[in-house]
Amino acid sequence: MNVSELLAALPDDEAQAALDSEWARARLREILADLASRPAPAGSLHRLWTLSEISAQIALAYLAWWVRQWFSGAEASKRRLMETNLRAALKLFHRLGYLRGAMTKLGQAAGNLPGVLPQQAAEILDRLHCEAPPMHYPLIREVVRNEFGKRAEEMFGSFEKKAFAAASLGQVHRARLKSGEAVAVKIQYPGIARTIDADFRNLSALLLPLRLDQEWDAVKSHFEEVRRMLNQEVDYVQEAESTRLAGELFRPGDGIVVPRVYAEYSGKRVLTTEYLQGLHLTDYLATNPPQASRNAFGTKMYIAWMRMYCAYMPYADPHPGNYLFMNDGRLGLLDFGCVQRYGPEEREIMRLADRMANDDSSLMPEVIRRVCGVSEGDAEYPEYLKMMKESCDWMMEPVVRPGPFDFGNESHFQRGMDWFVRVNRQRTTRSKPMYVYWNRSVFGIKAMLFRLRAQVDAHEVVRQERPKIKREE
Amino acid sequence: MKALFYERAHIMRITAEAKFETRQRIVSAAIRLFSAVGWHDATTRAIAAKAGIATGTLFNYFPTKEAIAAELIAEAMQRASESFSAKEGEELPLDADLFTLVWSGLSNLREYRKFLGPAAETIFSPLARPSPNSAGDAIRIDHLELVEATVDRHGFRDGLSLVAVQLYWTLYLGVFAFWAADDSPGQEDTLALLDRSLKLFVASLRTDRGDE
Numbered sequence: 001m002n003v004s005e006l007l008a009a010l011p012d013d014e015a016q017a018a019l020d021s022e023w024a025r026a027r028l029r030e031i032l033a034d035l036a037s038r039p040a041p042a043g044s045l046h047r048l049w050t051l052s053e054i055s056a057q058i059a060l061a062y063l064a065w066w067v068r069q070w071f072s073g074a075e076a077s078k079r080r081l082m083e084t085n086l087r088a089a090l091k092l093f094h095r096l097g098y099l100r101g102a103m104t105k106l107g108q109a110a111g112n113l114p115g116v117l118p119q120q121a122a123e124i125l126d127r128l129h130c131e132a133p134p135m136h137y138p139l140i141r142e143v144v145r146n147e148f149g150k151r152a153e154e155m156f157g158s159f160e161k162k163a164f165a166a167a168s169l170g171q172v173h174r175a176r177l178k179s180g181e182a183v184a185v186k187i188q189y190p191g192i193a194r195t196i197d198a199d200f201r202n203l204s205a206l207l208l209p210l211r212l213d214q215e216w217d218a219v220k221s222h223f224e225e226v227r228r229m230l231n232q233e234v235d236y237v238q239e240a241e242s243t244r245l246a247g248e249l250f251r252p253g254d255g256i257v258v259p260r261v262y263a264e265y266s267g268k269r270v271l272t273t274e275y276l277q278g279l280h281l282t283d284y285l286a287t288n289p290p291q292a293s294r295n296a297f298g299t300k301m302y303i304a305w306m307r308m309y310c311a312y313m314p315y316a317d318p319h320p321g322n323y324l325f326m327n328d329g330r331l332g333l334l335d336f337g338c339v340q341r342y343g344p345e346e347r348e349i350m351r352l353a354d355r356m357a358n359d360d361s362s363l364m365p366e367v368i369r370r371v372c373g374v375s376e377g378d379a380e381y382p383e384y385l386k387m388m389k390e391s392c393d394w395m396m397e398p399v400v401r402p403g404p405f406d407f408g409n410e411s412h413f414q415r416g417m418d419w420f421v422r423v424n425r426q427r428t429t430r431s432k433p434m435y436v437y438w439n440r441s442v443f444g445i446k447a448m449l450f451r452l453r454a455q456v457d458a459h460e461v462v463r464q465e466r467p468k469i470k471r472e473e
Numbered sequence: 474m475k476a477l478f479y480e481r482a483h484i485m486r487i488t489a490e491a492k493f494e495t496r497q498r499i500v501s502a503a504i505r506l507f508s509a510v511g512w513h514d515a516t517t518r519a520i521a522a523k524a525g526i527a528t529g530t531l532f533n534y535f536p537t538k539e540a541i542a543a544e545l546i547a548e549a550m551q552r553a554s555e556s557f558s559a560k561e562g563e564e565l566p567l568d569a570d571l572f573t574l575v576w577s578g579l580s581n582l583r584e585y586r587k588f589l590g591p592a593a594e595t596i597f598s599p600l601a602r603p604s605p606n607s608a609g610d611a612i613r614i615d616h617l618e619l620v621e622a623t624v625d626r627h628g629f630r631d632g633l634s635l636v637a638v639q640l641y642w643t644l645y646l647g648v649f650a651f652w653a654a655d656d657s658p659g660q661e662d663t664l665a666l667l668d669r670s671l672k673l674f675v676a677s678l679r680t681d682r683g684d685e
Binding site: 116133136137138139142143145147189190191192193220 | 478565566567568572573578657658659661664665668669672
C-alpha cells in the first residue's frame with residue numbers, strides 16, 4: 001500500500017474535518033512519506049506495509065476521529081495542549097508504522113480500546129519499547145542452539161542465513177531438512193517474549209488513574225485479553241498446536257493449504273513448518289489477475305475464515321502477509337500465532353450471537369446483555385441497541401442475499417469504518433474481551449477481500465459452513 | 474658432554490613441567506574456592522591451602538587473586554580470538570562479526586560466570602586506556618586490537634577514535650557484567666543486550682564516518 005492509498009483510507013469527511021489544521025495534515029503526510037522512504041527493519045518496504053496495512057487503515061481512521069475530537073469546539077486556551085497531544089499521537093503513529101512486535105500490536109489494539117483516553121494511551125504506548133530488530137546469523141545460531149542444543153547447520157541439511165520474511169517479533173528463514181523437505185523456520189528475537197508481562201504490569205500501573213472511569217472494567221479486561229493474546233503469539237509451541245488444529249479443518253478438495261509443522265524442529269522460540277511457494281497479495285495483484293481468479297481466491301479466503309470461526313478458533317490476524325496465492329490456484333494460510341481459542345463461555349456467546357445474526361433477531365437484547373453487560377432498562381441501552389443493529393447489518397450485508405457479493409464495493413467497506421469510528425466516538429464499546437480480536441478479524445478479512453476486489457457468494461459459504469458449528473460441547 | 478647436556482635438558486623439562494603443574498593446581502583450586510565461597514571471601518591464603526602449597530609459593534606464580542581470574546579470562550578470550558580468526562573467510566556484517574567474537578569469549582567462560590562478575594569489577598578498569606596495576610590490561614589491549622582490526626577489515630580505514638574505543642569498552646564491560654548475573658533462559662537477555670550494544674557501536678562508527 002502506498003502513501004496516497006493510506007491517506008485515501010481515511011474517511012473523507014471525517015478526515016477533512018479532523019485534519020483541517022494544515023500543519024497537522026502536512027505533518028501526517030511528512031510522516032507517511034518518511035515511512036515510505038526509510039529502509040524497513042526487515043529490509044523490505046513492501047513487507048513492512050503488507051504487515052501493517054490493515055491496522056494502518058484502522059489506526060488512521062481512529063486517528064482522524066481522535067484529532068477531530070481535539071479540535072472541534074476547543075477553547076483557544078486548550079489548543080496548545082491539544083496540539084502537543086497531537087504531536088505525541090503523530091509520533092506514536094510514526095513509530096507504529098515502523099516497528100513490528102508487541103509495540104505495533106499494542107498500538108493496533110489501542111484502536112479497539114477507545115475507553116482509554118487517547119492521549120494517555122499514546123503516552124503509555126510511547127514508553128514501551130518492544131521492537132525486534134533484524135537478527136544476523138550469529139545471533140540466529142545462538143537462538144537455535146538455546147532451543148535445541150545444536151547449531152542450525154547441524155540441525156538442517158541447509159539453512160539460508162538471510163531471512164526471507166519478517167515475523168511477529170522475529171524473522172523467517174528458508175531451510176531444507178536433511179531428509180530433503182523445504183521448510184520455513186521462524187525464529188524469535190531473544191528475550192522479547194518475556195518482556196510482555198513486565199510491560200503490561202507497567203501499563204496497568206500507569207493506567208491506575210483511570211480506575212474511576214466507568215469503563216475501567218471493560219478497559220482492563222480488554223488489556224488483559226491483549227496481554228493474553230500477545231503471550232500466546234510469542235509462544236511458538238501454542239502456534240504449532242493452532243497450526244495443527246487448523247490443518248485438520250481442511251481437506252485437499254478445499255484448495256486451502258495449512259503448512260505442516262515439523263514438531264521435532266520446533267520449540268518455544270523456533271517454529272519449523274513446510275515451506276509454501278506462492279505470491280503475497282501485492283505481487284499477485286501486480287500480475288493483473290482476471291476477476292474469476294480473484295473471486296476463486298476470495299471465496300477460499302472467506303471459507304477459511306468462516307471455517308475457523310465455526311471451529312471456535314477465529315483467525316484474528318487476517319492480513320496480506322498471512323495469505324499465499326499459489327500457482328496451482330490453492331490458497332496458503334500462514335501464521336497461526338494470533339488465533340483465538342474460545343473456551344466454553346465464549347463458545348456459548350458465539351453460538352448465541354450467531355443465532356441472533358442469522359436466524360432470530362429477537363435475541364438481540366440477550367446478546368447485548370451477555371456481551372456488553374447492558375440490560376434493557378439501562379440508560380445506555382438504546383445506544384447499544386443501535387450499535388448492535390448497525391454492526392449486524394454491516395456484518396450480514398454480504399450474507400443475506402444469495403449470489404456473489406462484491407467485497408470490492410467501497411461503500412460497504414467505508415460504512416464499516418464509519419461505524420467503527422462512530423462507536424468509538426460514542427464509547428459504546430463495552431464488550432466481552434473476545435471481541436477485541438474479533439473486530440480485528442472482521443475488519444481484516446473484509447479489508448483483504450476489498451483489496452482483492454473479490455466477488456464472493458458469502459451466502460452460500462455461510463450456508464455450507466454454519467452447520468459445522470458444534471452445537472453441544 | 475653430550476650426556477650432561479641431555480641430563481640438564483631433562484632436569485629443565487621436569488622443572489618446567491612441575492611449574493606448569495603447580496600453576497594448574499593453583500588455578501584449579503582457585504576456581505573451586507571462588508565457586509564455593511564467592512569471589513570476595515576467597516583469599517589467596519585459602520587458595521594456597523586448597524592447592525596444597527605455601528602462600529608464599531602462590532605469590533611466585535600469581536601476585537593477586539585477580540591475576541588468577543585474569544588468566545582464566547585471558548585464556549578463554551585467546552581461544553575465542555583463535556576460532557574467530559579462523560572464520561575470517563565468512564562474510565558477515567560488522568556487528569555480526571563482533572557479536573561472534575564477544576559471544577564466543579563469554580561462552581568459553583560460562584562455567585565461571587558466577588564469580589567472574591564481581592571479579593571483573595576489580596580486574597578491568599572502566600577506562601579503555603592502560604591503567605597501572607590492572608590485571609586486565611593485557612586482556613583489554615589484546616581484545617581491543619582485535620576489535621580494531623575487525624573494524625578496519627570492514628572498511629573503517631581510519632581506525633578507532635579514542636571516543637569510539639571508550640564507547641566500545643564501556644559497552645563491553647556492561648555486557649560482561651550483565652552476562653555474569655543473567656539468569657534468563659539460555660542467557661537470552663545477554664544475547665539481546667550484546668546485539669543491541671554492538672548495533673549501537675557500529676551505528677556510532679557510521680555516524681562518525683558521515684554515513685547516511
